[in-house]
Amino acid sequence: MSEHSDTVEEVFETVARTAPEIRSALPGRRAETAGKNPSGELRLAADDYADDLLEERLGAIEGVGQYASEETKESVDTGEGLAIAVDPLDGSSNLKPNNTMGTIVGIYNAPLPAAGHELVGATYVLYGPITTMAAAAEGEVTEYVVTDGEREAVREDLTLPEDPAVYGFGGRVPDWTEDFAAYVEEIESDESLRLRYGGSMIGDVNQVLTYGGIFAYPALESAPEGKLRLQFEGNPVGYIVETAGGRSSDGEGSILEVDPEDLHERVPVYVGSTDLIDRLEGALN
Numbered sequence: 423m424s425e426h427s428d429t430v431e432e433v434f435e436t437v438a439r440t441a442p443e444i445r446s447a448l449p450g451r452r453a454e455t456a457g458k459n460p461s462g463e464l465r466l467a468a469d470d471y472a473d474d475l476l477e478e479r480l481g482a483i484e485g486v487g488q489y490a491s492e493e494t495k496e497s498v499d500t501g502e503g504l505a506i507a508v509d510p511l512d513g514s515s516n517l518k519p520n521n522t523m524g525t526i527v528g529i530y531n532a533p534l535p536a537a538g539h540e541l542v543g544a545t546y547v548l549y550g551p552i553t554t555m556a557a558a559a560e561g562e563v564t565e566y567v568v569t570d571g572e573r574e575a576v577r578e579d580l581t582l583p584e585d586p587a588v589y590g591f592g593g594r595v596p597d598w599t600e601d602f603a604a605y606v607e608e609i610e611s612d613e614s615l616r617l618r619y620g621g622s623m624i625g626d627v628n629q630v631l632t633y634g635g636i637f638a639y640p641a642l643e644s645a646p647e648g649k650l651r652l653q654f655e656g657n658p659v660g661y662i663v664e665t666a667g668g669r670s671s672d673g674e675g676s677i678l679e680v681d682p683e684d685l686h687e688r689v690p691v692y693v694g695s696t697d698l699i700d701r702l703e704g705a706l707n
């Protein structure tokens with residue numbers, strides 16, 4: 423048990439309690455709102471709703487001192503304690519076609535923007551056929567089914583399976599770098615691996631956590647930093663996958679070692695089974 427265990431647990435409890443309200447608010451909030459988020463992307467009413475709810479609930483926790491979200495430019499001071507970075511709705515473009523989406527929460531023991539090795543906990547909710555939650559803290563990943571805001575642990579000390587089975591890569595194929603495209607060809611020729619790409623990071627990462635494999639939103643020719651945000655997506659997911667015995671990379675080394683300058687900076691994201699990430703880094707360098 424660390425000195426932050428109680429606060430981390432309370433964050434997980436609060437996220438689970440809030441998940442059903444986010445999910446039940448989705449049907450009426452598929453429209454785009456005015457304005458764009460700090461990354462220049464269109465915001466849905468559902469993004470704003472989830473962000474407001476999570477800021478209010480997580481910011482009110484004793485022991486939480488800072489709240490930041492991918493939807494708002496500046497972080498909010500909420501007293502003393504841990505810093506929370508949130509992607510309130512991940513995969514919002516999947517709302518229209520009714521595909522999976524998620525909520526991502528990173529809990530840092532340092533002021534934001536912070537490096538991923540400052541994380542003391544991270545979780546994501548997956549709004550799939552079932553609402554589930556993967557939560558990492560104290561060196562362990564637990565998967566919960568969330569029913570009426572209550573968590574029920576269904577997989578404890580979750581680790582990636584020995585033999586990888588799935589892969590999913592974002593970005594437009596013509597925009598991939600030559601080295602990454604060569605790596606993808608190698609992966610595609612491996613008969614033990616199946617393509618699983620759903621356009622929602624959490625849906626795709628949960629496939630990797632379940633079956634083993636690799637998810638990437640790579641560095642692109644047009645965007646060398648890729649698309650995903652370090653604080654709100656790369657770090658929390660990298661922490662969860664590394665805690666489950668896998669690896670994360672920004673193409674050179676663990677995402678958790680990236681020293682951030684800006685709260686909304688992007689990072690190439692490669693996460694999954696250790697061997698596949700090791701081989702990826704070999705291919706890119």
Ligand SMILES: O=P(O)(O)OC[C@H]1O[C@](O)(COP(=O)(O)O)[C@@H](O)[C@@H]1O
Pocket residue numbers: 463509511512513514515592593621622623624639649
């Ligand atoms: O549409 P693309 O370029 O494949 O990008 C998909 C990626 O964008 C995202 O939707 C970005 O996340 P947000 O929806 O939170 O902005 C990821 O979930 C997903 O991996």
Ligand SMILES: [Mg+2]
Pocket residue numbers: 509511512513623655
């Ligand atoms: Mg996202």
Ligand SMILES: [Mg+2]
Pocket residue numbers: 469492509510511512513514
């Ligand atoms: Mg989002």
